Amino acid sequence: MVILSVMILNKAGGLIYQRDFHEGLHKLSSNDFLVLAGTFHGVHAITSRISPVHGSGGLEVLESENFRMQCFQTLTGTKFLIFAEPHQPNIDVICRRVYELYADYVMKNPFYQIEMPIRCEAFDRHLMAYLKPKQ
Amino acid sequence: MSLQPPTSPFVPFSPNPALQPGTPSSTTPLSIAQKPPPVSSASLRYASTRRSIYDRNLNRTQRAELSKASFAFLFGEMIQYAQKRVSGIQDLEKKLNIQGYSIGQRLLELLLFREGRSAKRETRILGILQFIAQTVYRHLFNKPADGLERSHDKDDEYMLIDHEPVVNTYISVPKEISLLNCAAFVAGIIEAVLDGSLFPARVTAHSTPTDQYPGRTVYLIKFEESVLEREAMLAGGKP
Amino acid sequence: MPIYSFYIFDRHCECIYTKQWHEAERYQSAAAATARRASITSAPDGVSLPQAPGRLSVQDDAKLIFGVVFSLRNMVRKLSGPDDSFISFRTNGYKLHYYETPTNLRFVMLTDTKMSNLRAALHQIYVNLYVEFVVKNPLSPVEHPGGVGVGVEMFEYGLERFIKSIEAE
Numbered sequence: 001m002v003i004l005s006v007m008i009l010n011k012a013g014g015l016i017y018q019r020d021f022h023e024g025l026h027k028l029s030s031n032d033f034l035v036l037a038g039t040f041h042g043v044h045a046i047t048s049r050i051s052p053v054h055g056s057g058g059l060e061v062l063e064s065e066n067f068r069m070q071c072f073q074t075l076t077g078t079k080f081l082i083f084a085e086p087h088q089p090n091i092d093v094i095c096r097r098v099y100e101l102y103a104d105y106v107m108k109n110p111f112y113q114i115e116m117p118i119r120c121e122a123f124d125r126h127l128m129a130y131l132k133p134k135q
Numbered sequence: 136m137s138l139q140p141p142t143s144p145f146v147p148f149s150p151n152p153a154l155q156p157g158t159p160s161s162t163t164p165l166s167i168a169q170k171p172p173p174v175s176s177a178s179l180r181y182a183s184t185r186r187s188i189y190d191r192n193l194n195r196t197q198r199a200e201l202s203k204a205s206f207a208f209l210f211g212e213m214i215q216y217a218q219k220r221v222s223g224i225q226d227l228e229k230k231l232n233i234q235g236y237s238i239g240q241r242l243l244e245l246l247l248f249r250e251g252r253s254a255k256r257e258t259r260i261l262g263i264l265q266f267i268a269q270t271v272y273r274h275l276f277n278k279p280a281d282g283l284e285r286s287h288d289k290d291d292e293y294m295l296i297d298h299e300p301v302v303n304t305y306i307s308v309p310k311e312i313s314l315l316n317c318a319a320f321v322a323g324i325i326e327a328v329l330d331g332s333l334f335p336a337r338v339t340a341h342s343t344p345t346d347q348y349p350g351r352t353v354y355l356i357k358f359e360e361s362v363l364e365r366e367a368m369l370a371g372g373k374p
Numbered sequence: 375m376p377i378y379s380f381y382i383f384d385r386h387c388e389c390i391y392t393k394q395w396h397e398a399e400r401y402q403s404a405a406a407a408t409a410r411r412a413s414i415t416s417a418p419d420g421v422s423l424p425q426a427p428g429r430l431s432v433q434d435d436a437k438l439i440f441g442v443v444f445s446l447r448n449m450v451r452k453l454s455g456p457d458d459s460f461i462s463f464r465t466n467g468y469k470l471h472y473y474e475t476p477t478n479l480r481f482v483m484l485t486d487t488k489m490s491n492l493r494a495a496l497h498q499i500y501v502n503l504y505v506e507f508v509v510k511n512p513l514s515p516v517e518h519p520g521g522v523g524v525g526v527e528m529f530e531y532g533l534e535r536f537i538k539s540i541e542a543e
Contacts, residue, residue: 024454036453063463110218
């Protein structure tokens with residue numbers, strides 16, 4: 001399993017978590033990442049507007065030559081962006097699991113302030129153990 | 136067993152209170168019981184069977200389990216509530232300790248009651264520590280404690296080790312207050328059990344992370360001098 | 375598998391060609407869905423437009439689509455370098471395919487979600503239809519402001535046939 005990077009966006013499109021797990025994507029400054037997240041938030045909203053069929057949601061999978069990005073939006077509006085290699089299978093399962101870890105180690109942490117950047121060491125630890133297990 | 140609704144809040148849960156000797160000053164509640172039922176008993180909520188949870192046998196919920204998630208949310212709120220009303224880390228740990236303390240006091244009573252005839256009053260330090268590491272821990276967390284050690288340099292200090300305290304499962308302490316360990320709550324429970332068994336002690340929780348167990352916590356138990364004196368006497372009295 | 379629409383954008387970011395397919399069926403299903411909802415919420419009478427609520431005009435749609443592919447293309451390049459290129463994205467309702475020529479012409483196609491990658495097909499449209507019938511057409515202008523000279527008969531005919539062959543696959 002090769003997951004390049006994970007980002008989490010809050011309801012307002014603010015980047016609250018970004019972390020690379022494998023080499024493959026450029027290292028951007030935190031400001032660039034914030035801009036990127038804001039742009040994506042807008043694009044995501046538009047993609048459901050330009051749908052040729054009735055009742056489409058926003059962007060779910062984006063493919064490029066070098067990577068594949070899955071966007072999982074929760075019912076509460078939080079977005080999980082998972083960047084993986086182009087032919088990585090079962091990304092939706094991975095999204096679910098990351099969401100579960102978020103619900104456990106971020107939302108149940110009494111020191112986390114909602115909608116603010118995530119600085120939870122237990123979340124980092126478990127995410128790392130899941131996405132980059134030690135061989 | 137009588138099915139009459141309780142007439143006063145002092146009605147004991149046991150169907151046959153006479154079989155419990157040694158209940159101190161049993162006359163006082165009885166004299167109250169003879170008075171007309173106080174209003175407070177009417178405010179208790181009864182199920183359709185006219186029996187409240189207070190009428191249930193205490194052993195009934197012995198193996199009952201609790202959702203870890205709901206505990207995590209409740210505990211989180213407790214910490215946030217306490218955090219708004221304290222000036223520092225020590226203050227916060229003290230608040231958590233006090234919250235745990237009142238639980239421990241009641242818990243000791245319940246566990247001894249449940250042990251039934253085999254229950255005994257511990258008189259030795261090792262005995263009471265084993266009771267905590269085994270019975271109390273199993274009841275609270277469904278596992279025994281991971282270790283029990285005696286301090287090398289101080290006679291009055293013992294260490295109870297937990298590799299991953301259940302209460303801390305979802306908690307990441309921010310770097311600014313990294314000294315805080317929310318297991319102070321459990322330390323309060325342990326302290327109350329010790330105090331209740333007449334082993335007055337001071338219990339504190341300390342984080343001692345290792346690579347394998349990043350959440351490893353040591354409960355430092357510091358007994359009062361009187362406990363050690365008694366222990367020495369009991370040890371000396373033996374052949 | 376149905377193909378819904380096709381757009382060409384020139385290097386001035388202007389939409390120079392658009393074509394829609396299966397419009398009638400799509401609007402019918404949308405109208406049916408609206409009607410169902412209207413019967414519940416009892417919308418005012420006289421709303422018999424064949425359009426789904428909030429549906430934009432073709433021109434506005436084209437502008438939004440260009441905005442989306444432009445942003446996503448920049449995002450991809452920023453994240454993994456200038457040699458990477460954006461290929462497609464999909465939602466739960468449709469899939470958008472993208473192809474960009476070295477001359478900055480951009481081809482966009484919206485299809486059903488299950489459609490496999492159409493990048494090669496878009497490339498073929500560029501090489502076999504656009505270059506052949508539009509660029510090589512002596513009567514066609516070099517630039518196509520407002521789409522002048524793109525929708526010529528040969529191009530239309532070739533495109534129609536090509537789309538049919540993809541849909542039939």
